Amino acid sequence: MHRLAITDLHILLVEPSDTQAKIISKLLRSADVNSVDIVKNVTQAKHEIAKHSADVVVSAMYLSDGTGLDILKHLKADEVSNTIPFMLVSSEGSISKLEQFKQSGVAAILPKPFEPIHLERGLNASLQLMNTEELDLDTFDIAEVRVLLVDDSRLARNHIKRVLQNMGIQRITEAENGAHALTFLKDQEFDLVVTDYNMPEMDGRELSEFVRFNPATTHIPIIMVTSENTESAHMSNIQQTGVNALCDKPFESDEVRAILSRLLDH
Numbered sequence: 001m002h003r004l005a006i007t008d009l010h011i012l013l014v015e016p017s018d019t020q021a022k023i024i025s026k027l028l029r030s031a032d033v034n035s036v037d038i039v040k041n042v043t044q045a046k047h048e049i050a051k052h053s054a055d056v057v058v059s060a061m062y063l064s065d066g067t068g069l070d071i072l073k074h075l076k077a078d079e080v081s082n083t084i085p086f087m088l089v090s091s092e093g094s095i096s097k098l099e100q101f102k103q104s105g106v107a108a109i110l111p112k113p114f115e116p117i118h119l120e121r122g123l124n125a126s127l128q129l130m131n132t133e134e135l136d137l138d139t140f141d142i143a144e145v146r147v148l149l150v151d152d153s154r155l156a157r158n159h160i161k162r163v164l165q166n167m168g169i170q171r172i173t174e175a176e177n178g179a180h181a182l183t184f185l186k187d188q189e190f191d192l193v194v195t196d197y198n199m200p201e202m203d204g205r206e207l208s209e210f211v212r213f214n215p216a217t218t219h220i221p222i223i224m225v226t227s228e229n230t231e232s233a234h235m236s237n238i239q240q241t242g243v244n245a246l247c248d249k250p251f252e253s254d255e256v257r258a259i260l261s262r263l264l265d266h
Helices: 018-030 040-051 066-076 093-104 116-130 153-164 178-185 202-213 234-239 252-266
Strands: 012-015 035-039 058-059 086-090 106-111 145-148 171-175 192-196 224-225 246-247
Touching: 012 018, 012 040, 018 035, 018 058, 018 116, 018 192, 035 040, 040 066, 040 093, 058 066, 058 116, 066 086, 066 093, 066 145, 066 153, 086 093, 086 116, 093 106, 106 116, 116 252, 145 153, 145 178, 153 171, 153 192, 153 202, 153 252, 171 178, 178 192, 178 202, 192 202, 192 252, 224 252, 246 252
Parallel strands: 012 035, 012 058, 058 086, 086 106, 145 171, 145 192, 192 224, 224 246
Antiparallel strands: none
8 A cells, every 4th residue: 555755735825814824834845745735714725625626625724714733623523524634833832722622533633834844744644544554463463452431522432433443443432531431341352442631520530540450350451532731740740540651632653553553462
């Protein structure tokens, strides 16, 4: 199977400022992106997406007729376009506003202005979503690994599931929160739990404590996915509950691949 490279990508850039559009498109071309189309708003972006003419959408947050979140949700709501990676470029500092993008399956969030290293990481994260490469494990057949995926956001679950499926994981059971996950844990066996931290009814910490202290499940590795700073003292305390790995949102393939190799091949 042909693996896409950065030079293969056709980027749709959504940016209302002519000056910013020129700066970003120049940076994209410096990163070896050869094809960039530029539009200014949500309506124009939807029109271009309908033509199936983009591999990746790169968008500002604030547009004249809406926001980048409108474009992201439009992409995710359509079966044809829901696999197109979306990258946000924004100077927005509000955690709650950025959280909406993280929960909706954004591939990468780039600061504005961004450095070439930010762009390279975002493009690579997008490529990882489009290219499939089965994870080779010594102690498991990756297709037989049983994963319990727990997140109250359907869009976030879809994004994480896609990353896992690209690595060859096929047996994925989805739960909307920790309480829902318990109904599966009581009746089924799993090799891995991937859980969000912030959830209603029962959050990721409570679920992790149940898994770790229940004799029937104590052996199951746990990856906690969070949009909070994984280096914070708060998240370090969470890890003391028996979580095996903390993973940032957006959920990036390279990081997840390394974590899975460490947790499952031991």
